[in-house]
Amino acid sequence: MSELTRAQIRDLMGEVMKAQGKTLPTDDGADLREIGFRSLDFSELALRVEDEIGDELNFDAPGLRQIAKVGDVLDFIEQLQSA
Amino acid sequence: MTGRRRTTALIGDDNRVVVGGKTLTWRTLHKLPQLPSPAAVLVDNGADALAAVRHHAVHGTELLVATSSRVDPAMREELGESGFAVVIANGDEHSVTPAKLKRVEESGRVWLLTSGSTGRPKRIGHTLESLTTVRGQQQPRTWLVPYSPGTYAWWQVITISLTQADQGLVVIEPSELETWPAIAAEHGVTAASGTPTFWRQTIYRDTEALAKVPLEQITLGGEPVDQAILDRLHEIFPDARISWIYASSEVGASIVVHDGKAGFPKAWLDRDPDPEAERPILHVDGDELVISSPHHGAGLEGAHRTGDRVEFVDDRVLITGRLDTDEINVGGSKVSAGLVRNVLMAHPAVAWARVFARKAPLVGRMVAAEVVVEPDLGPITDADLVQWCTNRLPDYGVPRRIRFLDEIPQKETLKSDV
Numbered sequence: 001m002s003e004l005t006r007a008q009i010r011d012l013m014g015e016v017m018k019a020q021g022k023t024l025p026t027d028d029g030a031d032l033r034e035i036g037f038r039s040l041d042f043s044e045l046a047l048r049v050e051d052e053i054g055d056e057l058n059f060d061a062p063g064l065r066q067i068a069k070v071g072d073v074l075d076f077i078e079q080l081q082s083a
Numbered sequence: 084m085t086g087r088r089r090t091t092a093l094i095g096d097d098n099r100v101v102v103g104g105k106t107l108t109w110r111t112l113h114k115l116p117q118l119p120s121p122a123a124v125l126v127d128n129g130a131d132a133l134a135a136v137r138h139h140a141v142h143g144t145e146l147l148v149a150t151s152s153r154v155d156p157a158m159r160e161e162l163g164e165s166g167f168a169v170v171i172a173n174g175d176e177h178s179v180t181p182a183k184l185k186r187v188e189e190s191g192r193v194w195l196l197t198s199g200s201t202g203r204p205k206r207i208g209h210t211l212e213s214l215t216t217v218r219g220q221q222q223p224r225t226w227l228v229p230y231s232p233g234t235y236a237w238w239q240v241i242t243i244s245l246t247q248a249d250q251g252l253v254v255i256e257p258s259e260l261e262t263w264p265a266i267a268a269e270h271g272v273t274a275a276s277g278t279p280t281f282w283r284q285t286i287y288r289d290t291e292a293l294a295k296v297p298l299e300q301i302t303l304g305g306e307p308v309d310q311a312i313l314d315r316l317h318e319i320f321p322d323a324r325i326s327w328i329y330a331s332s333e334v335g336a337s338i339v340v341h342d343g344k345a346g347f348p349k350a351w352l353d354r355d356p357d358p359e360a361e362r363p364i365l366h367v368d369g370d371e372l373v374i375s376s377p378h379h380g381a382g383l384e385g386a387h388r389t390g391d392r393v394e395f396v397d398d399r400v401l402i403t404g405r406l407d408t409d410e411i412n413v414g415g416s417k418v419s420a421g422l423v424r425n426v427l428m429a430h431p432a433v434a435w436a437r438v439f440a441r442k443a444p445l446v447g448r449m450v451a452a453e454v455v456v457e458p459d460l461g462p463i464t465d466a467d468l469v470q471w472c473t474n475r476l477p478d479y480g481v482p483r484r485i486r487f488l489d490e491i492p493q494k495e496t497l498k499s500d501v
């Protein structure tokens with residue numbers, strides 16, 4: 001299956017938030033701590049992406065870095081897909 | 084010893100045996116030709132398995148009985164090298180592969196293959212006496228036999244019928260597992276033993292048909308038993324006695340609970356030995372169940388580490404799963420897959436669940452689940468189940484990926500590999 005677009009990743013991120021009873025803001029600059037998006041949520045998002053693309057994400061390639069805002073999450077997952 | 088066994092073993096010789104669509108007795112079952120000894124008799128149907136058992140009860144030969152599908156070519160080779168002639172039984176026809184090693188038979192020895200849930204099946208030695216754990220006067224009953232021939236649970240039901248009067252059998256072949264309630268109702272089955280998966284599948288498929296079986300005794304064993312399945316069976320059969328039995332090829336039937344609650348009372352741990360009652364000693368080391376049992380297999384004297392994980396909830400000891408697969412480490416926080424499964428199974432719309440670890444970034448592993456829902460209880464989403472679990476588990480224990488299956492998976496052992 002092909003890679004997901006940034007908009008599709010955002011939709012999946014919204015689903016993760018919704019399952020936790022929260023709403024994903026439209027602003028990519030929103031702070032993850034303030035909106036309550038935690039490491040478990042990030043991990044779940046990665047699994048949702050893996051299920052969609054039918055392949056494991058390669059986390060070794062880009063290396064983890066500071067992820068503080070919604071846009072950082074989207075950037076990171078986009079980068080992982082092409083790694 | 085052999086003489087006494089042969090006498091007591093055949094008390095049930097005139098008990099009714101329904102097998103392969105025929106109503107017979109142990110005495111009128113077809114006879115196998117004189118078997119070599121030791122022999123591993125591989126069968127594809129219940130009638131051949133029962134015939135092998137009766138042959139053993141009459142002649143005292145050394146016997147292993149198992150379904151052909153459980154014994155792959157490599158294991159057949161191993162059996163031959165261990166002195167077993169391998170007999171493929173099929174009614175009046177059979178083939179014999181002679182043993183590769185000649186050795187003296189152990190008269191009266193019965194061998195069981197473990198379920199193999201922790202790897203390759205092992206051979207455990209018993210006798211008809213050590214397999215016969217239900218003694219004393221029993222009220223007349225007709226027993227369902229859904230288990231795969233040769234397993235410990237199968238022998239438990241078989242020995243009741245072979246050694247006690249008025250204990251009939253209705254044998255269910257694998258092809259009949261989906262429709263067994265109709266067969267059981269037709270032949271008046273009053274007692275049935277099965278794994279929790281077996282009961283869940285039956286309830287899931289056709290509760291109405293199940294309710295028509297005149298069950299007085301319901302037994303569950305072979306897998307962790309949760310409160311939800313006990314309660315559901317009690318709803319369907321309010322007058323039946325519902326028993327949970329912890330048994331294995333290694334330690335035999337060691338824990339028997341009739342109070343309708345999951346697990347067993349904590350007060351049963353570390354009780355003094357009571358040779359009169361043949362009571363096993365139950366102990367917990369760390370979070371592992373350890374059993375010293377009078378019903379153990381040959382060569383397994385003393386305390387046996389079961390590999391089963393326990394948890395204490397109020398005054399009960401719950402068995403949650405296998406130690407080597409039960410614990411899921413989510414970013415350093417540990418959660419029992421069995422505990423999560425119990426929470427999922429307690430949801431009224433969940434008919435079956437399997438909980439497992441899934442590799443995930445940042446936290447290493449996450450809790451994931453596969454679920455079968457009751458079709459009559461309306462649509463249910465993964466968000467519903469996540470919410471249910473969130474209210475009952477720490478956040479790291481909540482399954483984050485839930486996949487819905489169309490039916491409950493089941494192996495030949497009637498277990499679902501949860």
